Amino acid sequence: MVRTAADTAAMTDFFALHLCNLHLSVTEMNKSPDAQRMEKIVSLCKRRGFIFQSSEIYGGLSGCWDYGPLGVELKRNVKNYWWRVIVHERDDVVGMDGAILTHPEVLKASGHVEGFSDPMVDCRTCKARLRADQVIEKKSGRQCPNCGGRDLTEARPFNLMFQTQMGAAANESSIVYLRPETAQSIFVQFKNIFKNILEVSRKKLPFGIAQIGKAFRNEINPRNFTFRSREFEQMELEYFCRAEEGMKLLDYWLGERLKFYENIGIGRDGLHVKTVSDEERAFYSKGTYDIEFDFPFGRQELEGVAYRTDYDLLQHQKASGKSLDYFDEETKQRFVPHVVEPSAGVDRAVLALICEAYSEDEAPDEKGKMETRIVLRFHPRMAPIKCAVFPLLKNKEHLVAKAKEIVDLLRPHMNVFYDESGAIGRRYRRQDEIGTPFGVTVDFETLGEKGAALRDTVTLRDRDSMKQERILVKDLPGILVSRIT
Ligand code: GAP
Secondary structure, three states, X not given: OEOOHHHHHOOOHHHHHHHOOOOOHHHHXXXXXXXXXXXXXXXHHHHOOOEEEOOHHHXXXXXXXXXXXHHHHHHHHHHHHHHHHHHHOOOOEEEOOOOOEEOHHHHHHOOHHHHOEEXXXXXXXXXXXXXXXXXXXXXXXXXXXXXXXXXXXXXXXXXXXXXXXXXXXXXXXXEEEEOOOOHHHHHHOHHHHHHHHHOOOOOOOOXXXXXXXXXEOOOOOOEOOOXXXXXXXXXXXXEEEOHHHHHHHHXXXXXXXXXXXXXXXXXXXXXXXXXXXXXXXXOOOOEEEEEEEEEOOEEEEEEEEEEEXXXXXXXXXXXXXXXXXXXXXXXXXXXXXXXXXXXXXXXXXXXXXXXXXXXXXXXXXXOOOEEEEEEEXXXXXXXOOOEEEEEOOOOOHHHHHXXXXXXXXXXXXXXXXXXXXXXXXXXXXXXXXXXXXXXXXXXXXXXXXXXXXXXXXXXXEEOOOOOEEEEEHHHHHHHHHHHHO
């Protein structure tokens, strides 16, 4: 299996010249506005606890990332929303959670052992290992994007799977793989799931099996922050159908997936659909779309939506000798279903959300002087923290007590943050920078010290407009829940 469309097509000269080497080497790029923006995003992610390089204190593990307190919330929100719209809100999809360690026969049958590879070129001058599509092609010959050297090897296939040994005996027969995609465990459990769940509940084709989980690829050059990692997460749906429904369902799922991205806050303008050409498409696919996003480092794939025909189930049926067919009670037909697969990367969706949300505007500081404000304009549904609660002053016991009461009131409904330190303007800025959409301030009016009319009311501040409204405390949960779901 040769890697398809998205991975091979999108390398522009920009990447080849400036980004080939990186995970965090944006600082080395010519500081174009996009490069500066990316640099600020990477730095914000570290400073505010979204994403750190894995094993950083030991020099970092290339292509691996750790999500900090805010990053993990953001990632969970993406995964939970995907699960909600793909599994919980539908009658025709169930979920599963497969093992990461995978039997070698599974990946032999799927074609990964033989062909899940990228063409790799070595630069003999700087010793860089390059994906063939990173090499700069000039009239005068091929050039290393890293050092400019011209002493390059021919391209040879490099298998991207991580392999390990299972059990105490380390020999050929103990080899297992870390799964390179979540899809295969769905295919090999197709019959079990159908028998146990779908047949009992009298589900018929078309129906889907969904999974969110880790996948591993030994990328030759992990790059663009988390965009191309060696350990990452996928959200995959295998939607089984009849052959004659395949092309129609491919378009249906493209539409659904575009809606998903819009609903998590990615504007339609920044999303692009690429119809993968016959030459670029996997040989078994009858149609594939890539959903792409305008990252600061260029237009790149977020998700693939592919009509994979009956290739996968047939391969596993042949290799295992176990029937993976479906019997239609109504028509009395027995056949191996076809499948349409929307396959999304969690880390790419998270990175797209951060890139989309990052913005700078002007706002007055405490003394009324305008200053630059950094804001992550996350959709409230995705924001890691939904509401921050501030007592106006931390040394006024009653303000603090009331603010903590409000935290307790909101906590069962959402992720809330309590902050009492520093001037109120500074506290707002800190929340703006991490994308908290709402801020509640408890002041002397709340305590009734400025008259009975405003007792038990608070100010509710909107992150984007910075406007404040006065709200009854008892109405807060309802108002906020309606704005974050
Ligand atoms: N089952 C089909 C499949 O795995 P893919 O295009 O290789 O197809 C699907 O991967 C999605 O997984 C991609 O669109 C991307 O979002 C994500 N993905 C793939 N490789 C990745 C990597 N090295 N780092 C981060 N995300 C990756």
